[in-house]
Every structure is written in C-alpha cells, then in structure tokens.
Amino acid sequence: xxxxxxWLVKSEPDAFSWDQQVKHGTEAWTGVRNHQAAAxxxxxxxxxxAFFYHSNEGKxxxxxxxxxxxxxxxxxxxxxxxxxxxxQAVSPVPKPxxxxxxxxxxxxxxIALVRQSRLSVMPISDAHWAVIAKLGGWKG
DNA sequence: GCCAACGTTGGC
DNA sequence: GCCAACGTTGGC
Numbered sequence: 096x097x098x099x100x101x102w103l104v105k106s107e108p109d110a111f112s113w114d115q116q117v118k119h120g121t122e123a124w125t126g127v128r129n130h131q132a133a134a135x136x137x138x139x140x141x142x143x144x145a146f147f148y149h150s151n152e153g154k155x156x157x158x159x160x161x162x163x164x165x166x167x168x169x170x171x172x173x174x175x176x177x178x179x180x181x182x183q184a185v186s187p188v189p190k191p192x193x194x195x196x197x198x199x200x201x202x203x204x205x206i207a208l209v210r211q212s213r214l215s216v217m218p219i220s221d222a223h224w225a226v227i228a229k230l231g232g233w234k235g
Numbered sequence: 236g237c238c239a240a241c242g243t244t245g246g247c
Numbered sequence: 248g249c250c251a252a253c254g255t256t257g258g259c
Contacts, residue, residue, distance in 0.1 A: 105257090107256095107257090129241095129242080130242095150256080150257060150258090151256085151257060151258080154257090154258075194258080211240085211241090212239090212240070212241095212256080212257055212258065213240065213241060213242090213255085213256050213257065215256085
C-alpha cells in the first residue's frame, strides 16, 4: 500500500464545527459542489489524513481527521452528480494554526489555502503537512 | 460591511 | 463561443 496522502478540508464552524466532528466520531463530508474540490474527494484513499480548518470564524486549523470511506454518491445531492467521503476525528491540533500564521511562514509559501481561498478541499504536500503539524504541536 | 476571486447563467 | 451580470465564498 502506498503512503497516505494529506489533505485539508474546510468547514464553517456555524455549519459544522470540529466539536461536532469529535462528538459524531465519523461524519459524511457532504455538500461539496465544486468540480475541483470533488476531484480531490475522489482522489482520497482510506487512511489518508486531512487537516480540519475553520473558515470565516476562527480561520485556523483545529484538528485532524482520517478518511474512513472513499468517495461515494453524496446523499444530500438530488442530481446524483456529486460525491462525499466519510471522515473520522483523529485528534485536535494542540495549538491551532491560524491563517495569519500560515501566511507569514515562508516554508508554507504557495499553499492552496492562501492561493485559492475559495477551494474547500485541497491537497497538502508532505513538506507542508510536516510544517503545519510542527507549528500546531501535533504529533499524530 | 466591503471587496476580490471565481463559478454559473443567459443574451447575443 | 464570448462576455456581462449576478451569486457565493471567504478574508479583511
């Protein structure tokens, strides 16, 4: 089996927060209606890890989730054209990493979170993952 | 509250 | 097929 890939998923805490993710344990990551983001959902493999980012409010990476079910039809989509995955809470990021921090960290230059602010699902390179994990005091 | 980025829609 | 108008997301 190949090495797990890394991702970042966004949620507005008003709609669905990290606390809810932790309470639910496993949650269907639904509602993605953007082709680029959907393509990333389809590329996710069981066991991949993703940062959980709070957009709008907080604007910080607060936790890590694991993909436990690969892309399947999004039950919240009437057209049947969009997919979702199931993710499971792994652990919180001890020191949430804010967007401001990410922007000022030279090692994170070019990260999609900053470059494409509207994208809600994106890949994170191994190098960037390691930098963010270190900033957040996340040991896995 | 404003604005930039970007996707979608519809007229031509 | 082009492009203006409009809606949504998300940062500031």
